[in-house]
Amino acid sequence: MNNQSDEKQLHEMEQEWYAMQGFKTDIKCYFYYDESNNHRKFWVRSCENQLDKKFNVDPYLDFVLAGVVAKPRFEPSFEELVHLLKLQKNVKEIKFKTQFANGDFLGCMDKNRIGYLFQWINDQNLFIHYKHVNHLYYAIVEIIDSIMSPDEIEEMDFDYFSIKNTFYEMLQGKEKALQNIMFQYEFPNIKKDKIKDFTLELLNLFPMRREQSMEEKFITGMLGRASQSDELVFLEGNTDYVMQENYEEFYYDGPRKYYNAMHIYDEETKIQSGEKEARSVYKDVQLENMKYVNSETNVLVQVSDVVAGILGKLMIYINNKDNNAIRKDVENLTEQQLDNINMLRILREKSNKYNKGFLMSITATSVTNRMNFLFDLCKARAEYNQKSSIPK
Numbered sequence: 029m030n031n032q033s034d035e036k037q038l039h040e041m042e043q044e045w046y047a048m049q050g051f052k053t054d055i056k057c058y059f060y061y062d063e064s065n066n067h068r069k070f071w072v073r074s075c076e077n078q079l080d081k082k083f084n085v086d087p088y089l090d091f092v093l094a095g096v097v098a099k100p101r102f103e104p105s106f107e108e109l110v111h112l113l114k115l116q117k118n119v120k121e122i123k124f125k126t127q128f129a130n131g132d133f134l135g136c137m138d139k140n141r142i143g144y145l146f147q148w149i150n151d152q153n154l155f156i157h158y159k160h161v162n163h164l165y166y167a168i169v170e171i172i173d174s175i176m177s178p179d180e181i182e183e184m185d186f187d188y189f190s191i192k193n194t195f196y197e198m199l200q201g202k203e204k205a206l207q208n209i210m211f212q213y214e215f216p217n218i219k220k221d222k223i224k225d226f227t228l229e230l231l232n233l234f235p236m237r238r239e240q241s242m243e244e245k246f247i248t249g250m251l252g253r254a255s256q257s258d259e260l261v262f263l264e265g266n267t268d269y270v271m272q273e274n275y276e277e278f279y280y281d282g283p284r285k286y287y288n289a290m291h292i293y294d295e296e297t298k299i300q301s302g303e304k305e306a307r308s309v310y311k312d313v314q315l316e317n318m319k320y321v322n323s324e325t326n327v328l329v330q331v332s333d334v335v336a337g338i339l340g341k342l343m344i345y346i347n348n349k350d351n352n353a354i355r356k357d358v359e360n361l362t363e364q365q366l367d368n369i370n371m372l373r374i375l376r377e378k379s380n381k382y383n384k385g386f387l388m389s390i391t392a393t394s395v396t397n398r399m400n401f402l403f404d405l406c407k408a409r410a411e412y413n414q415k416s417s418i419p420k
Contacts, residue, residue, distance in 0.1 A: 046285060051385030054288050057099040059157060060326070061282070061293045062333040063275075064092040064124075064340030070163045070272035072210045082207055087164035088347035090391070092340045093278050094158035095332025096149060097379070097386065104152065104327050112148060113141050121323060122330040124337030133345035134357060136338060137365040145334060146371035154328075155379040155386055158339050159278055162347065162391035164203070165196050167271040170216055171230070174260040176250045184246060189393055194243040196392040202233050209233075214268040220258050227255040283318040285385065291318040294329050338372070346399045354398065358405040370410050373403040 046053045067085045110119055115127060128145075130136050149156065169192045181188050199206055209215070213226040231251050234240070240248065254260065267273065283291045323329045349357070361369070379386045389396050 042284070046385065049384060051285070052383045053285055053385070055099070055286060055383065057097050057286070057289045058101050058328075059097050059282055059286065059289055059291045060095040060328040060332040061093055061279075061291065062095055062323070062329060062336040063294070064094070064336040065089045065344075066091055066275060069270065069274060070167070071270040072207055072215065073269065083163070085163070087167075087203065088162070088344065090160040090162050090340065090343040090347065091275055091278070092158060092160045092336050092343065093275075094156070094160075094336040094339050096328055096335060097155040097157050098328065099153075099155075102152065102154070102328070106327050109148065109327060109331075113144050122327070122334065124334045128334050129337065129341075133338075133341040134361070134365060136341055137368040138362055139368075140364065142338070143364070143368045143371060145331070146368065146375060149331070149335075150371070150375060150378070155382055156335055156375045157379065157386040158335070159281065159388040160339065160343050160391065161275075161278065162343075162395060163272065164199075165192075165391050165395075167216065168196065168199060168206075170262040171195070171260075172247070174262045175227075175254040180250075186243060186246060191243060191247065193392040193394050194241070195247055197394060198234055198244060198247070205233055211269065216263050216271055217266040217268045218260050218263045220264075223257060223260055224255045226260075227251050231255075280315065280318075283315050287317065289317060292326065292329060293318065293320050294323045294333065295320045342372075342399070346395060346402065349398065351398060351401055354402050355405060358402070358409055361406070361409070366406055366410055366413075369403070369406045373407060376403070 043053055067089070069084065070087075071084050073082060073084055106122075109122065110117070113122070113127070115122070119127075128136060128139060128142060130139050136142060172192050172195050176191075178188050181191055209226070209229045213219075213222050213229075215226075218226050231248060234244065234248055237245060237248065279293065282289075321329060323333065358366075376387060389399075
């Protein structure tokens, strides 16, 4: 089988998987994109004092590629949107950083302008879409995939994604030690003669077996088995220390998945420079359905910049809060914050209802559960406030 037929078969398998997940991949829409927290690369490096090793960026600053979806094609008036958002008349472009950013996520949600934009997106029958990537999760799940197979997980009556989530949670609070281990063993390129030491070092991060849950015992048992192996299939043949060489794969995911749609991106020099090579890899996939534009010429790309910026702030917030902290924050939200978060929830629900593939999270299930927890609490508080305001 030649490369061309291999790629065609792979694409057909992908489409079958998408259909099983309830994604509508044959839709004819216009996707607009921008990004947030694009650090170009994710790797572990030595610090100046040579004693500690660090990731080049905070691993909880999720990469976000997001924006709006129009069906059918829609070209809004820049001047009318500027007026609606109460921006200065001489503004040349709508930008998250200069017109919407206000500290952290909750700070951003305290701006009237955010609410105006969310309502406009909803009124224009636009959807939102996003893909966000938790760097730490994306790196460490390769360990799980290298020490056990999905069939083994199923045979032991565990859930594949739950196991990955548990492993992620087991490493929470141990980032400093984990970074040192990754650097010492040139992760994600573990040499065969260092597999035993690498896996045993990981095991030393976890509590005694009697203190572990059933899933944790299964994971540590598999790590113990791997220490006797001479292969970690997904942790070999990679570049030393580099866990994410670039983010190109995420830019091409949309055009591959939604092959009848047009995908419009803000200009991204590094991605565009590699596009010719990427097309030669995906020979049978129609990547002609993507293009790059100067954001100053496209209002919906500008709107996507704001959407991506807000979602980037949201994921930083979610990654650094537990449920108790979220509950306390919701109890103290201003009316403006509550309204804006609920409007974002409505946009998420509307988009997910239209197409489950519009909202993609590459992270632990506990993280997405916390995000849903935030939106559920805000919905409940808004409903309570509404009932309390009704005269008896």
